[in-house]
Amino acid sequence: MSRVINFYPGPSALPLEALESAEQEIRDWRGTGMSVLEISHRSQEYVELHDGTKELFKKLLNIPEDYEILMLQGGASLQFAMIPMNLLSEDETAGYVITGSFSKNAYKAAGALKKVYCAASTEEDGKFFRIPGKKELSMEPGSVYCHLTSNNTIFGTQWKAFPDTGSVPLICDMSSDILSRRLDFKPFGLIYAGAQKNLGPAGVTLIIIRNDLVEKSGRDLPDILSYKVHAGKNSLYNTPSCFAVYMMNKVLKWVEKKGGLAVIEKQNEKKAELLYGAIDENPDFFKSRVEKESRSTMNVTFNLPSGELESEFVSEAQKERIIGVKGHRSVGGIRVSMYNAHGLDDIEVLVSFMKNFLSKKG
Ligand SMILES: Cc1ncc(COP(=O)(O)O)c(C=O)c1O
Numbered sequence: 328m329s330r331v332i333n334f335y336p337g338p339s340a341l342p343l344e345a346l347e348s349a350e351q352e353i354r355d356w357r358g359t360g361m362s363v364l365e366i367s368h369r370s371q372e373y374v375e376l377h378d379g380t381k382e383l384f385k386k387l388l389n390i391p392e393d394y395e396i397l398m399l400q401g402g403a404s405l406q407f408a409m410i411p412m413n414l415l416s417e418d419e420t421a422g423y424v425i426t427g428s429f430s431k432n433a434y435k436a437a438g439a440l441k442k443v444y445c446a447a448s449t450e451e452d453g454k455f456f457r458i459p460g461k462k463e464l465s466m467e468p469g470s471v472y473c474h475l476t477s478n479n480t481i482f483g484t485q486w487k488a489f490p491d492t493g494s495v496p497l498i499c500d501m502s503s504d505i506l507s508r509r510l511d512f513k514p515f516g517l518i519y520a521g522a523q524k525n526l527g528p529a530g531v532t533l534i535i536i537r538n539d540l541v542e543k544s545g546r547d548l549p550d551i552l553s554y555k556v557h558a559g560k561n562s563l564y565n566t567p568s569c570f571a572v573y574m575m576n577k578v579l580k581w582v583e584k585k586g587g588l589a590v591i592e593k594q595n596e597k598k599a600e601l602l603y604g605a606i607d608e609n610p611d612f613f614k615s616r617v618e619k620e621s622r623s624t625m626n627v628t629f630n631l632p633s634g635e636l637e638s639e640f641v642s643e644a645q646k647e648r649i650i651g652v653k654g655h656r657s658v659g660g661i662r663v664s665m666y667n668a669h670g671l672d673d674i675e676v677l678v679s680f681m682k683n684f685l686s687k688k689g
Pocket of ligand 1: 337401402403404405429476478480481500501503521522
């Protein structure tokens with residue numbers, strides 16, 4: 328059976344090469360006579376894979392020496408709680424920039440644990456269609472960090488340049504655009520991402536944390552919630568999500584083989600240009616509610632003139648083996664999640680489908 332064009336928002340399409348390589352090794356990994364699903368996480372083979380995955384992250388993302396890389400479980404959502412638990416004491420505070428549902432969840436989790444405040448919000452009638460401008464951010468003196476979400480998976484908005492908060496480090500949820508573009512680490516104290524979009528399958532969360540924050544972390548916390556403990560144990564305090572790390576390793580090698588982040592970034596820009604171009608060409612039929620400067624290169628959201636047409640679009644797309652384009656239940660409309668694994672050819676097929684649909688129904 329041939330593969331579909333999978334635009335699901337996450338878990339989402341993985342590079343075919345990574346899947347094929349895993350398929351070949353599923354019964355006998357590296358001549359061990361075992362699958363990576365079966366081998367001990369304390370074995371030399373697994374530890375080499377684990378450390379090699381961290382090295383690949385360092386190389387591809389150009390991560391400076393003073394950052395620690397953690398690979399934990401619990402998803403990005405656990406980080407919503409671990410960040411304030413580890414980095415804020417009872418009398419400290421931090422600002423949260425609210426640009427979508429997940430940043431709202433992060434703020435809510437932090438608010439249940441510590442004293443945090445909203446540094447900016449772009450919510451209008453329960454929806455978020457833009458990223459705030461520089462002047463909209465209002466940081467309280469003494470803030471320990473400023474939390475933001477680099478790409479809003481549900482609404483389809485993305486920070487193009489990160490705000491300057493001076494000496495206050497940014498803490499950023501990059502779940503849906505990590506590894507999609509080059510990154511300057513300077514403003515960031517901590518970056519985290521659930522793997523299930525650009526990195527691999529669900530089950531592992533990447534955390535890149537500056538050493539001084541690791542040192543500060545973990546006061547009075549159970550070991551399992553402490554960055555300091557996880558960093559001290561090389562993310563092997565307890566059993567890691569071995570298979571997810573293994574798949575992530577394959578995806579990273581694929582990125583490396585393609586030429587690294589500069590190449591990936593260019594490809595993502597081209598894909599976005601093509602799809603937004605098709606939307607903008609027919610604004611009476613394909614209606615983008617997202618402010619142009621805030622448009623995401625990863626998740627493209629738009630509406631059609633009616634809910635009926637949107638349902639038809641989704642089902643007609645499915646007939647053409649284009650899957651996963653239904654908008655999130657909280658927003659409706661259409662959402663195309665085009666992560667790194669999608670080549671320009673997938674977007675060309677989609678755009679051609681959109682043009683045909685328009686000529687029949689427009
Ligand atoms: C930007 C963003 N943050 C957080 C999450 C939640 O991630 P998880 O399901 O890994 O907890 C998601 C999930 O899609 C997301 O897109």
